[in-house]
Amino acid sequence: MDDSSEKTIWHLFVEGEVKAFSTLFKSYYSQLHNYGLKISGNSSITEDCLQTFFVYLYDNRQNLGTVNHIKAYLFVSFRRALLKNLKKERKYTNYEEYFEISKVFEFSAEELIVEQEFTNVRSHALSQLLNRLSARERESIYLKYYSGLTTHEIAEVMEISYQSVLNTLQKAFTKLRGHIESGQIEQVFKLN
Amino acid sequence: MNESNRSLLEILLNDSSFENWVNKSNQNDMEFWESWISNNPDKMETVYSAKSILTGISFNKTVLPEGKINMELSAVLEQISTNDTDKAIPLTRILSSRVQKYTAVAAVGILFIVLGNLFINSSSLITHKTGFGEIIDLKLPDGTSVVLNGNSEITYDKDNSRDIALKGEAYFKVKSIPSTKAKFWVKTKDLRVEVFGTQFHVNTREDKTDVLLDEGSIYLVLNNGSTKKMVPGELVSFSNDSNTVLHEKVTKELSYSLWREGTYIFNNITLEEVMKNVEHAYGVETEFIDESLKLEPLTGGVPNQNLKICLSAIEKSTGTRIVQKGNRLLIFKN
Numbered sequence: 001m002d003d004s005s006e007k008t009i010w011h012l013f014v015e016g017e018v019k020a021f022s023t024l025f026k027s028y029y030s031q032l033h034n035y036g037l038k039i040s041g042n043s044s045i046t047e048d049c050l051q052t053f054f055v056y057l058y059d060n061r062q063n064l065g066t067v068n069h070i071k072a073y074l075f076v077s078f079r080r081a082l083l084k085n086l087k088k089e090r091k092y093t094n095y096e097e098y099f100e101i102s103k104v105f106e107f108s109a110e111e112l113i114v115e116q117e118f119t120n121v122r123s124h125a126l127s128q129l130l131n132r133l134s135a136r137e138r139e140s141i142y143l144k145y146y147s148g149l150t151t152h153e154i155a156e157v158m159e160i161s162y163q164s165v166l167n168t169l170q171k172a173f174t175k176l177r178g179h180i181e182s183g184q185i186e187q188v189f190k191l192n
Numbered sequence: 193m194n195e196s197n198r199s200l201l202e203i204l205l206n207d208s209s210f211e212n213w214v215n216k217s218n219q220n221d222m223e224f225w226e227s228w229i230s231n232n233p234d235k236m237e238t239v240y241s242a243k244s245i246l247t248g249i250s251f252n253k254t255v256l257p258e259g260k261i262n263m264e265l266s267a268v269l270e271q272i273s274t275n276d277t278d279k280a281i282p283l284t285r286i287l288s289s290r291v292q293k294y295t296a297v298a299a300v301g302i303l304f305i306v307l308g309n310l311f312i313n314s315s316s317l318i319t320h321k322t323g324f325g326e327i328i329d330l331k332l333p334d335g336t337s338v339v340l341n342g343n344s345e346i347t348y349d350k351d352n353s354r355d356i357a358l359k360g361e362a363y364f365k366v367k368s369i370p371s372t373k374a375k376f377w378v379k380t381k382d383l384r385v386e387v388f389g390t391q392f393h394v395n396t397r398e399d400k401t402d403v404l405l406d407e408g409s410i411y412l413v414l415n416n417g418s419t420k421k422m423v424p425g426e427l428v429s430f431s432n433d434s435n436t437v438l439h440e441k442v443t444k445e446l447s448y449s450l451w452r453e454g455t456y457i458f459n460n461i462t463l464e465e466v467m468k469n470v471e472h473a474y475g476v477e478t479e480f481i482d483e484s485l486k487l488e489p490l491t492g493g494v495p496n497q498n499l500k501i502c503l504s505a506i507e508k509s510t511g512t513r514i515v516q517k518g519n520r521l522l523i524f525k526n
Contacts, residue, residue: 018269025265030256047264054268113250130249145248151205166201166245173244174237 010070014061021058028071031147032078038105038142039082045089046082053081072153075143079157105138106131129179137172140165200235204242207455207493214246218391218406219425220442220450224457227444228492318353321345322360324475325499327454332356335367336376341451341496342473355379361395361472363452366408382432386411393450397472400431404442404450456494456502463488463510467521470506474499475519482525485512 012020029050036046057064057077067073086098098104109124130138136158143149143157151169155162204210212218213225229239322328322340330338330346332353340346344360354376366376368389376387378394382401385394390408394401403412405422412420415432420439422428427448429438440446447460449469458466464486467478473496480486488510496502503514503521513524 018272021272022265022269025268026261029261029264030254033256034254051264051268051271055271058268058272111252111254113252126249141249146251146253163202166205169245170201170241173241177240177244 006070010067013058014064016061024070024074025054028074032074035075035142035147036078036082038139039079040086041103041106045085049082049085050078053078056081069153069156071147072149072156075147075149075153075157076159099135104135105142107138107142129176132179133172133175137168137175140168141172144169200238201242203493203495204239205245207495209452209455209457209493210242211246214243220404220406220457223425223442223444224459224493316350317347318350319345319347325473327497334369334374334376337365337367339363339452339454343475358394359396361393361397361451363391363393365391368408382415382430384413384415386413393452395449395451398468399433400429400436402427402429402448402450404448406452451496454495454497456496458490458492458494461490462486463490463506463512463523466490466494466506467523470496470499470502470521474502476516476521477519478521478523480523482523485510485523485525488512 009020009023013024032050032053033046036050037043040046040049064073083098107127107130109127112123112126112130114123114126130141133141139158140154143154144151149157151165152162154165158165160168209218209221210225212221216222229236320328320330320338320340322342322344325342327342328340330340332338332348334353336353338346338356339362341361341363344358344362346359346362347357348355354374356377357379359380364376364378364387366387366389373388376389378385378387380394380396380401382396383403385392385403387410388408390410391406392408392410393404393406395403403410403422404427405424407424409424410422412422412428412430414420414430414437416435418437420428420437422439425442427438427440427442427446430436442448442459445460447462447465449456449458449461449465451457451469456466456469464480470476471478476499490506490510492509494502494505494509499516503516506512507514507526511526513526515522515524
């Protein structure tokens with residue numbers, strides 16, 4: 001769906017077109033589902049929350065204000081709804097704490113595509129290196145390369161500035177390069 | 193990380209020629225960035241960061257089966273319709289008056305669209321024109337994309353967007369149509385470019401037309417009747433008035449300027465020539481307070497999203513100070 005036709009669909013949805021709502025649902029459900037799984041690590045919590053989220057979205061469509069980036073808007077509001085839910089259930093005091101202690105945005109070797117000349121072992125090693133990054137670094141990598149959000153959209157979703165997104169990405173890749181260059185990748189091989 | 197590195201990272205990430213270097217997809221850009229890197233060894237760290245951010249990490253994406261999505265959707269739709277019947281009557285009234293208002297707005301909108309169409313229909317020529325300092329990104333009906341620099345104009349027949357007349361400066365990414373092998377033409381006052389599917393830059397400022405080819409291959413039919421075949425990485429400059437042709441390979445030594453998606457790329461160009469580009473795109477006049485600065489050479493990328501950014505990039509790379517007084521740019525030694 002291109003940008004302008006998506007805006008038209010959003011407009012129709014706000015006016016109460018159920019068909020437009022269904023189109024939005026179908027184009028974003030899978031992506032939001034995957035994002036939710038990465039945050040919560042639990043598919044039933046993710047699915048329950050997605051249902052409530054879409055019902056809420058429809059019921060409150062007149063009060064959503066101006067939405068510029070539809071994708072980023074859906075990601076950020078679903079992220080908030082899910083974290084609120086998790087907070088309620090597990091009684092976390094704040095999100096930061098949750099992000100630190102939980103296994104958010106863990107990547108598995110199967111999820112990674114490594115250039116053909118590399119073996120399966122290599123993607124295993126890469127997933128381990130990725131999982132050593134901070135939760136924020138992993139989330140920004142996820143949003144950029146898995147969900148295909150632009151830097152501006154990531155800033156909106158993670159509720160940080162554009163510059164912070166760039167810094168986070170730069171730090172993440174500097175770390176990855178450092179790990180690889182300092183030969184730690186060999187150690188990872190040995191550990192497995 | 194200091195302030196200047198940070199802005200360099202941002203500049204690199206938003207520069208399409210840098211992206212071409214990362215993807216090894218463009219001979220001119222590769223040459224340009226290789227030499228830039230060897231001249232700026234202190235910027236290596238930032239260049240590598242920008243490169244890794246652009247290359248990124250590839251994921252195997254999971255997509256849920258359609259059946260599952262439809263099941264979840266019907267569950268949601270059920271809750272929505274139950275909610276609707278719960279709502280009290282006054283609310284539906286508010287809603288319907290809202291709908292009426294929207295209908296009125298929509299009707300006016302349609303009227304404008306109809307009038308607009310009438311105008312277009314009455315003349316079969318379509319023109320896109322940019323003002324000073326304005327850049328537009330166009331998608332033509334055949335899928336070709338054109339980035340039009342400031343103070344430039346393209347015209348084509350609405351039934352044939354593959355035959356274009358250009359005044360000013362533009363960058364083309366021509367969509368190839370393998371099934372029909374349909375060609376694409378760009379006509380200027382000096383020559384005609386015949387294209388199949390490719391990327392190239394055309395500049396008709398001054399008394400000549402410059403064509404620089406990035407990808408694919410093109411034929412030029414010059415207004416003096418001769419033809420030229422171009423291969424990627426070549427520059428052809430032809431002037432109808434003086435009947436002079438220049439056909440050269442782009443190298444580190446050659447002086448040329450080109451413009452691509454919001455960035456000027458200058459190689460061995462004097463500040464005087466650089467400022468001519470700025471004058472054309474922004475409708476300003478330049479005055480060299482220090483005449484010796486005219487010959488100051490410039491090599492590098494200059495972003496031109498707006499005049500301010502453009503001028504500050506030029507100031508930095510030439511060690512000058514440019515003061516804007518209304519429509520005039522005064523150039524001093526810094």
